Amino acid sequence: MKNETVDVLIIGAGASGAAIAWSLLETRMRILCLEQGPHVADKDYPSRDDDYELSRYGKFSCDPNVRGLKQDYPINADDSCIMPVNFNAVGGSTINFLGHWPRMKPSDFRTKSLDGVAEDWPVNYAMLAPFYAMNDETTGVSGLGGNPAYPDYTPPLPPIPMGKLGQTLAKGFNKMGWHWWPSDVSILSQDYDGRQKCVNAGTCDLGCAAGAKGGTNFTYWPILENAGVELRTESRVREITVDQSTGFATGVIYHGPDGQVHEQKAELVIVACNGVGTPRLLLNSKSKMFPDGLANRSGMVGKNLMFHPLTGVSGVFNEPMKGHEGPMACSILSQEFYENDPSRDFMRGYGLHSGRSTTPMTYALGGYGVDNPIPWGAQHREVMDNVYPYLAGLTVVAEDLPEEHNRVTLDPDLADSDGIPAPKITYRLGDNSRKMLKHGEERAKEVLMAAGAKKVLTKGDDDVWWRAGWHQMGTCRMGNDPKKSIVNSWGRSHDVKNLFIVDGSIFVTAGAVNPTSTIQALSLYIGDSIKNNIETLFD
Amino acid sequence: MWTERENDLLIAVLDELIPANKKVGVPAAGALGVAGFLPTATSYAPDPVGSVKAVLKSIIDKSSDFTMLEGVEKIALLRDVETENAVDFGTLVQLTYMGYYSRPEVRSMFGVGAHAVQPKGYDVPRESDEFMESLTAPVRARGKFFRVV
Ligand SMILES: Cc1cc2nc3c(=O)[nH]c(=O)nc-3n(C[C@H](O)[C@H](O)[C@H](O)COP(=O)(O)OP(=O)(O)OC[C@H]3O[C@@H](n4cnc5c(N)ncnc54)[C@H](O)[C@@H]3O)c2cc1C
Ligand code: SF4
Numbered sequence: 001m002k003n004e005t006v007d008v009l010i011i012g013a014g015a016s017g018a019a020i021a022w023s024l025l026e027t028r029m030r031i032l033c034l035e036q037g038p039h040v041a042d043k044d045y046p047s048r049d050d051d052y053e054l055s056r057y058g059k060f061s062c063d064p065n066v067r068g069l070k071q072d073y074p075i076n077a078d079d080s081c082i083m084p085v086n087f088n089a090v091g092g093s094t095i096n097f098l099g100h101w102p103r104m105k106p107s108d109f110r111t112k113s114l115d116g117v118a119e120d121w122p123v124n125y126a127m128l129a130p131f132y133a134m135n136d137e138t139t140g141v142s143g144l145g146g147n148p149a150y151p152d153y154t155p156p157l158p159p160i161p162m163g164k165l166g167q168t169l170a171k172g173f174n175k176m177g178w179h180w181w182p183s184d185v186s187i188l189s190q191d192y193d194g195r196q197k198c199v200n201a202g203t204c205d206l207g208c209a210a211g212a213k214g215g216t217n218f219t220y221w222p223i224l225e226n227a228g229v230e231l232r233t234e235s236r237v238r239e240i241t242v243d244q245s246t247g248f249a250t251g252v253i254y255h256g257p258d259g260q261v262h263e264q265k266a267e268l269v270i271v272a273c274n275g276v277g278t279p280r281l282l283l284n285s286k287s288k289m290f291p292d293g294l295a296n297r298s299g300m301v302g303k304n305l306m307f308h309p310l311t312g313v314s315g316v317f318n319e320p321m322k323g324h325e326g327p328m329a330c331s332i333l334s335q336e337f338y339e340n341d342p343s344r345d346f347m348r349g350y351g352l353h354s355g356r357s358t359t360p361m362t363y364a365l366g367g368y369g370v371d372n373p374i375p376w377g378a379q380h381r382e383v384m385d386n387v388y389p390y391l392a393g394l395t396v397v398a399e400d401l402p403e404e405h406n407r408v409t410l411d412p413d414l415a416d417s418d419g420i421p422a423p424k425i426t427y428r429l430g431d432n433s434r435k436m437l438k439h440g441e442e443r444a445k446e447v448l449m450a451a452g453a454k455k456v457l458t459k460g461d462d463d464v465w466w467r468a469g470w471h472q473m474g475t476c477r478m479g480n481d482p483k484k485s486i487v488n489s490w491g492r493s494h495d496v497k498n499l500f501i502v503d504g505s506i507f508v509t510a511g512a513v514n515p516t517s518t519i520q521a522l523s524l525y526i527g528d529s530i531k532n533n534i535e536t537l538f539d
Numbered sequence: 540m541w542t543e544r545e546n547d548l549l550i551a552v553l554d555e556l557i558p559a560n561k562k563v564g565v566p567a568a569g570a571l572g573v574a575g576f577l578p579t580a581t582s583y584a585p586d587p588v589g590s591v592k593a594v595l596k597s598i599i600d601k602s603s604d605f606t607m608l609e610g611v612e613k614i615a616l617l618r619d620v621e622t623e624n625a626v627d628f629g630t631l632v633q634l635t636y637m638g639y640y641s642r643p644e645v646r647s648m649f650g651v652g653a654h655a656v657q658p659k660g661y662d663v664p665r666e667s668d669e670f671m672e673s674l675t676a677p678v679r680a681r682g683k684f685f686r687v688v
Contacts, residue, residue: 047657051641058582107686114688124688144671148684159671161663167674174677179684181675189665199660209657324651325661339686360649361640365633376556376632377614385560389650 006032006230009251009266011237011281013037014092016503017272018216019135019520021224023527027534031229032264034254036236037071037089040217045207052203053361056368060206062096063467064088071234073416073423075276077469080427082307084276084469090233091217093274094516097470098204098329099213100353101141101184102513103132103150103521107339111509115340117347118402121508122480122489123525125151131521131528138223139214139520140192143184149335160189160198165321165392166331169354172451173334183330183353186214186517200326202356205368213327233257238420239285240269240294242496247289248538249499255418268498268530268537272523275305275472275505279408280423282476282486295476295493298483302409304402304474305425306510309433309464312355312367313444314393315453321392323357328368329514331356337443338512346435350398350512352444357391360384369465387457394448396440398433399512402474429464437464471515473507490529491522497538502526540578540588545595549574551606552598555613556635565648568639576638583637590630597624 007029010017021031046055057066062085064072071088087096106125111118129151137156145154159182162170166182173180187204188197198212211218225231234257241250241263251265271278279302285294293301334352341349358368364384366372374383406427414422445456479485482494487506493499502523504515511518530537541549550569557568580587597620598605605613621628639645643653652661666674 045657048655050643050655052655054583054637054641057637105685106688110688114686144675146675146679148679148682150685158665161665163663167666170674174674177677177681179678179681181678182671199658200663201656201660203656210660320650322650325663335684359640359651360646361637364636364640373629373632373636376635377617378558380556381558381560381565384649385563385565 003262003264005251005265005267006030007266008032008268008270009034009264010270010272011252012092012272012274012277012503013090013216013221013231014272014274015094015216015516016519016523017092017270018220018224019523020270020272020502020527021229022138022220023524024530025224025227025229027531032266033229033231034235034237034252034264035090035231035233038233039090040095040207042207042209042211045209047201047203047206047209052206053359055206056362057365060096062087062205062470070417071236073277073280073420074414076411076414076422076424080425081429081464081466082309082427082469083467084425084472085467086274090221090231091215094215095207095217096205097215097516099185099187099327100329100514101143101186101517102333102351103184104511104513104518105150105338108509108511111348115347118509119479119484122478123522128518128521128525129153131524132517135517135520135524139186139219140188140195141184141186141214142189144182147181149179149181149338155184157189157192160185160187161200161326162331163322163326163356165323165356166354168317168321168392168451169394169447170332172447175450176447178334178336178447180332180334183333185327185330187327188212198327202324202326202328202359204328236416236418236420237281238418240281240499242287242289242294244287244289247496249496268500270500270502272503274503275475276408276423276425278501278503278505279475280410283410284421290495295486295495295499297495298486300477300484300486302475303404303407304477305406305408305427305472306400306402306474306507307427307469308471308510308512309398309400309429309437310369310395310468311437311441311459311464312393312395313441313448314391314457315448315451316387316455316457317390317392317453320389321357323391324359326356328358329353329355337440344439346432346439348399348401348436348512350396350436350440352440352447353395353397355393355395357393360388363388369467371466392448392451392453394444396437396444397512398436398440400433400510401430402477402509403430408475434462471504471510473504473510473515476501476505477508478506479508490533491526500526500530541592541595546574548595548598548605549591552594552617553635555617556632557639563648568635571639571642571645573635573638576641577634580634580637584630584634587630587634590627593624593627594620594631
């Protein structure tokens with residue numbers, strides 16, 4: 001099949017690329033996926049090593065600038081208070097993601113009409129609900145049905161253990177009379193579909209060697225490869241090519257593992273490179289017809305970059321909290337302050353997430369996502385002996401609003417190992433997010449005290465977590481108006497009729513929940529729309 | 540790499556950065572042998588040996604025998620070096636924490652398993668349905684908690 005025209009060419013083998021390939025399987029079209037990274041064997045995950053924590057600061061860092069591997073592209077984040085982080089391999093960032101799996105809420109898709117901010121999505125919760133469910137089945141999602149903060153649904157597997165830390169915090173929320181619920185997670189609480197259940201190793205960011213976490217390397221890709229989807233690894237797309245007379249995408253130019261530049265033709269091109277990689281690729285795909293980058297007649301490619309700005313508050317309790325036991329990100333989630341409340345001095349809302357505490361080295365070095373080591377000397381002893389084991393924390397995860405000045409552009413000097421221009425991030429924390437984080441910090445302190453903390457610790461400054469650009473959204477947003485958006489309501493480019501985008505860059509707003517369940521539901525929805533519109537796909 | 544005298548000095552410095560807790564048998568960083576980790580740490584700092592040497596030189600410039608100083612004098616001197624050469628000192632602190640806490644036996648002193656966490660992990664029992672029922676009862680009692688749009 002090599003280099004013959006394929007029906008469908010997917011760029012990126014992460015969360016969204018895998019989901020759309022799965023959706024399109026039944027069409028029996030010839031599907032090829034090009035992925036810049038390799039397969040990573042689970043035997044190579046550092047959690048099998050005695051000194052596993054070290055890899056968090058080296059080859060398994062979530063920061064591509066720290067890893068600096070051949071398949072990584074550097075990111076210039078000098079003009080940003082948040083560094084975008086990722087993983088580039090088969091499975092994409094689901095290799096090192098933490099598996100926290102909340103859905104967006106119905107109101108998240110209607111921020112303009114409900115609250116007068118940002119824009120409404122051209123899709124809504126009800127349209128995505130069947131695809132959330134379908135994705136949960138394939139991925140293996142654990143959680144407790146009946147969460148009053150959502151329309152009714154029940155995850156396929158029972159919840160993972162909350163542990164002492166989660167139980168302690170839950171009691172605090174109950175005392176305050178606030179909402180909380182055990183987190184939905186794409187982590188197996190039971191053996192499922194030939195995969196092993198979670199062993200509570202607590203190192204989800206270092207790849208799940210048990211195969212219990214819903215990385216697409218464990219979920220979708222084995223099915224896809226068995227079904228004949230061709231996955232070409234170590235193949236980095238340089239640009240998407242366009243027929244200058246028809247304006248249709250013709251395929252791509254890519255750098256293969258042999259170090260050579262190849263051309264691959266395709267009838268349909270689907271971009272799934274994450275919220276920074278996708279605008280980067282489009283901006284790098286310039287032609288006479290698209291001098292400012294492919295599909296960018298609106299000039300909006302790269303703009304409206306949203307993260308989920310974070311801050312954390314920790315409580316010091318009387319007993320050890322055993323926070324290192326169990327999946328890292330998720331025990332319970334409170335959405336008490338999620339929905340908009342006009343009496344507050346900010347719009348929209350946030351979640352309070354109970355991350356479990358980290359292992360000793362990571363804590364000593366400042367915590368996950370923070371580079372600010374704890375003091376040395378006598379104070380070091382005091383913190384590690386009398387604070388660290390007794391910690392339970394809450395993370396305030398804020399909804400970022402889209403702002404055009406927050407954006408991805410191309411760096412004039414920086415390039416990846418194939419010489420392709422690298423992305424540059426310009427991002428400033430909005431006033432709204434700042435006020436929201438402050439509010440969240442105060443509420444987190446209250447609930448930690450209610451839960452029995454003898455004291456609470458905050459970072460003591462206004463800075464958000466630096467390496468917390470886990471969620472990259474909004475840079476090629478969907479919408480009905482071609483002047484204000486890049487793709488239509490089912491992911492098709494307004495400008496290039498056989499080009500689709502399926503990753504988080506098409507988000508219109510960010511919500512205040514981790515995005516991947518929505519990214520994949522949306523990707524499945526787009527796949528379904530492609531199937532439903534197959535006769536008139538390019539009209 | 541460094542002389543025997545520098546090595547003795549380095550061990551003394553490391554013992555100040557992470558001191559021992561003798562009561563519970565937690566060793567200091569120098570005594571644990573973290574000095575041996577530092578030159579191997581090239582994946583985590585551009586020039587670990589260079590940073591260590593720079594810090595040692597600053598100390599030697601200030602005191603002919605750091606190891607003979609009183610505890611408070613050692614701390615005061617190290618604080619001066621930290622202020623004057625924040626980058627190299629910061630690197631030394633960071634690498635010391637890495638070398639120290641990457642030792643499995645140290646993890647277990649803080650209640651964390653010494654074992655590689657895969658494949659064994661930790662045994663954490665799942666809460667019973669009855670327990671979850673009662674813990675979530677107050678939340679469920681409040682009824683639907685999202686905006687219907
Ligand atoms: C440390 C960490 C923790 C996280 N925790 C959570 C969590 O708990 N819950 C949650 O919902 N989300 C979490 N996320 C975010 C989640 O991983 C992403 O939202 C999700 O993976 C995005 O899916 P995607 O398909 O858009 O991109 P990815 O999964 O990142 O996949 C993109 C793929 O495209 C490839 N690619 C990019 N450019 C090119 C090119 N030019 N040519 C070829 N291939 C290319 C990349 O190599 C990559 O494999 C976390 C992320 C990180 C890094
Ligand atoms: S805690 Fe569970 S999901 Fe996370 S890495 Fe360990 S086994 Fe995998």
